[in-house]
Structure formats: structure tokens, C-alpha cells
Amino acid sequence: MSDPLRVGIIGAGGISRGAHLPNYQKCGERVNVVAIADVAKDRAVALAEEFSIPHAFGSFEEMLTEVDLDAVSVCVPNKFHAPAVIAALEAGCHVLCEKPPAMTVAEAEQMAKTAEKAGKILTYGFHYRHQPEVETLKRFTEAGELGDIYSARVHAIRRRGIPGWGVFTNKELQGGGPLIDIGVHMLDAALYLMGYPEPESVYGRTHQKLGNRKGVGLMGDWDWENFSIEDMAIAMVTFKNGATLVLETAFAANVEKADVMQVSLMGDKGGADVFPLKIYQEKHETLLDVTPAYLPKKGGHELEVQRFVECCLNGTTPVSVPEQGVALQKIINGIYESADTGEVVRF
Template sequence: MKKLRIGIMGAGQESLHSHFPNCLKNKELAEIAAVCDVNPENAKNAAQQFQVPAYYESHKEMLEKEELDLVTICVPNRFHEPLTVDALRAGCHVLCEKPPALTAEQAERMAAEAKKAGKILTYNLHYRYAPEVQMMKKMIDGGEFGTLYTGKVQAVRRRGIPGWGNFTNKAMQGGGPLVDIGVHMLDTALYLLDYPRPVYAAASSSDRIGKRGGAGLMGSWDPERFTVEDGLFGFIQFEGGISLQIEAAFALNCKEKQKMNVEIFGDLAGASVFQGEIYGEKNENLTDTKLPFVQEIDKRNISISNFIRCCAENDQPLITAEQGVTLMRIIEALYRSAETGKVVEL
């Protein structure tokens, strides 16, 4: 079988630590044919480091000159939509980093282009692949939780504002912790709830710590150039009476350095997903059950490998473009509610 040809868009730290090595782990199915980056030195260095035969400054030139089958996109959020659309129009399957885009409208255009091109568009929301999530998804689908009706999402750091990159630049990223770390836990909760249709969202946000500065656990940041939220706290109502609370923060004066978790509750059982615990009742006794044999895995590797396999076998990815649209509609509504102080209908 002819190997698929991969193009990697973006040669920053995340790409070097995840996209390149994990693509190389799938040598039986695909090969990295080219890399591009707006900084030509980054592209050149990545090509040399990973023995990639071609590198470019322009993604359009790479798409024109290389016969690519698929691309992975690892660039600032502002460029997710234009690069994805160009790649799809060039006949490539696309794995784009999270979040899908800056707006729901952009995510809708991306999904429409994928459908028009007949190509796969998926997102690197790799927490879905965690063994705890997959075990609980099977239990939920098997009816062991009964009817799920509420949950809680936490993606909180005590003082973890990144001191590098574009993470505090709203124009480049579209937001702060909600689109950086909160998006992972929100998507995980929605996946376990079978992606219900959202009805409305309400939220508040803060930038008090980010704009004041101070001690940090992830390097220092410039409070004068801090333009995103340092915390967002919200509520989402879905059809069928399902609700979610969400907490996403780069800096919150809590005890723990970091809390990344999803809690779900049904009428037969509930769970703390990333603690691997299930809370229920049996024979008129309350039960706490720990998931057995949960091993730490490289979720990014599984996500990228699954994408490559789906492209090779013409299979459907676990994360769909349509789910990306719903995710962005919710994120956009939470931000709008925090800005206006009003409930936002979806």
C-alpha cells in the first residue's frame, strides 16, 4: 500500500513535541513529506531534526508543490480556519489543534468545506482517548449510569498563566483558559453526554490576577499585555434537562496547583472521571468503585494515530467537524455572556 503523505503546518514547541514524533510512529501508513512555518528558520530546523525532505515558509506553496494526502495544523488559533480551509480545498484530510476556531461561524465554514471536499476534518481533543473516559463511555452506553442529567467541568490552575507563546493574547488565541485547557474538559463532558443540543449559557469572567501580575508556576507574564480572561465560570443548559457547570482558570487562589476533571451524574450512578471513581447504590447500600487497571497513556499519540488510520481506511474519526461547531457555539456563548452579563441563547 502506498504511504500517505503528511504535511505539518506549524513548527513550534507543541508541534515538535507532539505532531512530528507521533506522526513518525505511524511509518507503516504514512510519511512526513513537508513542513511549513511563517518563520523559515523554524521550518528548516524541524525538517533537519526529523529528516523531513521539504520545508516552506508559505503553507499555500507547500500545498501547491507537494502532493499531500493529509495535514496537521499546529498554529495560533487565529489561523486555524484559513489554513484548514486551504488544506481541504487542496484535497487534504485535516487534523487541527484545539480549539476548532475563533468563532462558531468559522467552525461552520470549516465543517462545510470538509463536507464539500469529502475529506476528514477532526480536532486534537485528545482527552477523549483517556482510558478512564473510554471505560466510562462504555458503561454509560450500557445503561449503568441511568439517565445523565448534570455534570461539572473543571480546568483550573492555582497560578498557571503561561509565560511564553500567545496564550495571553486575545487577538491571536480568541481567549484564555477556556479555549486552552477548559476546552478539553468541556469536550470530554459533552462526549460522555452524547453531545446534547445546547439551549442557553450564562457566565462570568475575571482578569484580576492576570492584569496585576505576580508569582507564577509556569513562568512570568507581562500584565500590561494580558488581554484574555484569567478565569471563566459558567453554566450551560441543554435540551432534555441536562446541565453543566464549568470552571476554567489560569490563575485561581485555590489549594491545588491544577485540577483537570469532569464529574457526571445520572439517576443510577455518578462519576469523577479522571479520578476513575464511580458512585452508586447496590442492594440498598451506597457504593464507591475505583476503575481497575487504568494506565497512563500518551493521549496525543493515540489521537494523531487514530487520525492517520482513519485517513488510510476511510473511516470516521472519533471527533467530528459537526461536534467542533457545537463546541465553538458553546464557547462563544459563554464569552458573550461574561462580556454582557446576560444569559445567551444558543
């Protein structure tokens, strides 16, 4: 595929405006964003005018029919990920889809199968994989510096960080709350650093204690009277290689810090906290704490989009692949199923 890459955007919300469009523009002459579609066509038109995009549509079906595209970013609510992704792939486009992959495991599997059949790239917006802390630690784990990683802890917790915009508190459109919005980022980062081990079982609990009543909002006022998601999820995942992972994620919790995003790993040769990166080892009869003196400054969203473009143009494999999306979706849906039934879910 030759330059420039002709890109279309499905969804004219905040993630398109704040992450995808500006970072496509940073790719310069290698990318030409030529179309944007949203069910609220006026939003698509407004964003098209802001970013000098020549075409705006009221549906992705119309965009895919009317404009010749090489690649698409899917930035719509989670409920609509699968139909948009599948349509774009079948139209011959490579696809960068925002997280989480889908609403169900069956949808994630269908998306993966469609990408394989079409011979097109399907990758997901796990931008924390592109953060310098994760990239650095990945090199250490692949070199065996941590040894056998047998335990992980994942935290994605806000004190009062319920989004006061969009559809983040609407279970029908999103599928869930902090687990599938912020928890999924840290869960994916942990699994990526662990080598994406095959899950064996999951036991989960969800809580709705703070979001369904009026309170202080550090991210704007939310519609607490129609709050249909969990405000906290807790889970333990076991893997077939013997490893375990404990996850805690919340939009609202009575904790000290306003926002904590952290992955902690423990292996038989070393351990690590990722944000900020610190590695713990025992060498030469000495306990060591190792911190990098320098890390690159380029952000995860910028690298995510840049590398998607490079993969499309060069035919290389992206860092996030559909099979991992299916595995992640199994764990997410397993947590919700376990929370609903009170039972351990086995895969």
C-alpha cells in the first residue's frame, strides 16, 4: 500500500477529536483523513470542518460505500464496535478499534475471523502498551530479567472520577463501567507483559455504591439517577501456566489519591511496578531497586496511531492482535458473569 494512507473515522466523539484525529495529522503527508461518519451528522460535519476533512456522513455504511478508504478508526460506543469493525473489514479497510474489543466474546471472535478472512489488520486501542514504561519493561521480561512471572496486581482506581459526559454510565451502550473503560487498559498491559497467558478461571465481584447517588464529581457531574453500571469491580484470574492476577478498578471509591493506574508484577528473578517504572531484584547477595534514568516522552496515543499507520503501509503485524482481543474479552465477560452468578467461571 502506497502513501498517503486514506483514513476514515467512525464516531465524532471525544476520543476521535482528542486522540485519533490530531495524531493522524502528526503523521504528515503519509496520512490523509478523508471522511468522518457519526449517527449525529451535525457532529461529524462540525469535526470535519475543524480538522479540514472533505467528507462527512450520517452513517458509517454510507461512508464506506461513497469513499475509497484504506483504513478506519472505530471510535463509537462499545455496543457498536462489532458492526462497524466488521463492515469496515469487509469493505477492504484495515481497522484500529477503540477498547474494549466488543460487548461479547462471540462478537470479538467474529471480528477476529472477519479480519483473517479479509486479510486486513485489526488492532485495538490499548495505548498503554505504547507507553515507554511498558515498552521498557517488556524488553526486560522478554530477556528473562523477571524470570517466571507468577503473580500480578492491577489497579485502575479513581476517587471520584465518574465521567460526566458521553455514555460511560450507560450499561446498554457500554456493557459495563470502570472494568471495561479504565480497568481494561491495566489488565491488557499486565497480560501483555506476562506474555498473554491462557486464562483458566475467574472470580469477580462488582459494586454499585457511590455512582447511583449525588456526590462530588472530579470529572464533571454525572447522571446519577440513571447510573446503570458498576462503580467498582474486583476479580481474581488464574491462568493455565499457574500464574494469578488480582484486579481492582473503580470510577469512585473512598481512597486517598484521585487517580491510580498501576500494574505490579512478581517473578522468581525479579518484580516491577510499571507507573513509574521500578524493578526489584536480588543480585550478588544484594536487594536492588532499579529505575531508568531516562524514558522517551512520546505519548501512547501518538505512538498507537503512528504504528497503526506504519503497519498498514508496510504490511507489518501490530503490537495488539485480534486473538489477544478475544482472550481479553473472555476475561472481562467472565468477571461480569461471575459477579452476576456468584460462582467461579472456568474457561
